[in-house]
Amino acid sequence: MIAADNSASGRGKKKGMDFEVNLIPAIDLLSVCICFLLLTAVWVNLGSLKIEQGVGETNAQGGKNSASLWIEVQRTGDLVLSTRDLPSGARGVERAVLTSQSGKVDREKLRQALRSLRTATPTLETVIVRPQVKAPYGQVIAVIDSLKAEKVKDVGIAPES
Amino acid sequence: MGRSGELKNEIQRPASFMPALGPALGRPSPIGQTMSGHGGAGRKKRDMNTPLLLTALVDAFSILVIFLLVQVTASQSPFDPSETIKLPQASSVDGDKQGDQSSVAVLNIENGRYILDGKAIERSMIASALKQRKANAGGEIRLVIQADESTDFDVMSPLFLSTAEAGVSKLEFAVQEVERTK
Numbered sequence: 353m354i355a356a357d358n359s360a361s362g363r364g365k366k367k368g369m370d371f372e373v374n375l376i377p378a379i380d381l382l383s384v385c386i387c388f389l390l391l392t393a394v395w396v397n398l399g400s401l402k403i404e405q406g407v408g409e410t411n412a413q414g415g416k417n418s419a420s421l422w423i424e425v426q427r428t429g430d431l432v433l434s435t436r437d438l439p440s441g442a443r444g445v446e447r448a449v450l451t452s453q454s455g456k457v458d459r460e461k462l463r464q465a466l467r468s469l470r471t472a473t474p475t476l477e478t479v480i481v482r483p484q485v486k487a488p489y490g491q492v493i494a495v496i497d498s499l500k501a502e503k504v505k506d507v508g509i510a511p512e513s
Numbered sequence: 514m515g516r517s518g519e520l521k522n523e524i525q526r527p528a529s530f531m532p533a534l535g536p537a538l539g540r541p542s543p544i545g546q547t548m549s550g551h552g553g554a555g556r557k558k559r560d561m562n563t564p565l566l567l568t569a570l571v572d573a574f575s576i577l578v579i580f581l582l583v584q585v586t587a588s589q590s591p592f593d594p595s596e597t598i599k600l601p602q603a604s605s606v607d608g609d610k611q612g613d614q615s616s617v618a619v620l621n622i623e624n625g626r627y628i629l630d631g632k633a634i635e636r637s638m639i640a641s642a643l644k645q646r647k648a649n650a651g652g653e654i655r656l657v658i659q660a661d662e663s664t665d666f667d668v669m670s671p672l673f674l675s676t677a678e679a680g681v682s683k684l685e686f687a688v689q690e691v692e693r694t695k
Contacts, residue, residue, distance in 0.1 A: 399606025490662030
């Protein structure tokens with residue numbers, strides 16, 4: 353339209369002022385970029401579960417240990433729960449067994465047990481996971497994951513030697 | 514013009530208003546010219562050309578490229594498990610994936626072998642290697658452990674003794690993040 357106006361202005365033949373950007377190469381380039389990025393993208397989202405391990409002198413001052421829950425992870429996925437150093441009068445558990453569900457840790461049972469224990473003893477913030485020698489690593493992680501989901505502050509690992 | 518003439522115009526109007534590729538881009542389309550040129554027989558054929566809005570396509574592609582570039586840049590992490598390792602799944606992962614990369618040591622456990630920062634290492638040498646790594650970093654280091662979910666824990670147990678010996682207290686277990694199921 354602009355070109356038509358220019359040519360009609362009467363001052364001879366002028367070069368057209370409108371031009372078209374050739375978009376086809378741009379589309380080709382972008383398509384290649386998209387294909388490359390889609391192929392190289394990492395679709396598995398990785399994360400990490402952090403734990404703090406005790407290093408150095410262990411309670412050398414002879415101070416009182418805080419209330420803790422010890423979870424023994426067995427090879428079959430069963431969990432054995434024991435409480436230690438609970439305040440006097442608090443109701444704990446001694447080798448309470450949470451059976452696995454088809455060879456895997458029953459997270460729901462663990463969640464319920466943990467909630468009931470923390471309701472009875474609100475100061476219970478330390479949980480030590482104690483995997484047996486042949487316990488699968490995946491089951492240990494499942495236990496730690498459940499503990500993190502329940503907002504347990506201190507999670508530690510004490511493997512069997 | 515009578516009533517029949519008006520009706521004829523109304524019927525013909527949509528065909529005359531149908532946009533073609535040529536006019537949309539400012540010049541007649543060669544395809545359109547070819548089609549109309551070979552129409553023959555004096556019959557007015559319906560224009561088969563439709564405008565292709567390339568600008569919108571380029572916009573969409575550009576947005577896709579930017580999105581993918583940002584995602585690729587944001588997903589840089591120290592975790593790089595090999596193909597043979599199937600990481601366990603977890604939903605309650607901790608944040609701060611980036612952190613200071615210089616203070617991160619990555620230990621892979623593959624088929625009972627220990628690989629620290631890409632180099633195979635004997636079990637008895639882990640503690641001294643971690644001590645060296647800690648000295649190089651000039652302070653605390655984080656140890657990221659990557660192991661297959663089916664690994665027996667007896668392979669990992671000596672590791673905790675080594676880390677305690679080396680004075681490494683911050684341990685991280687690399688996991689595959691999944692959505693939390695209720």
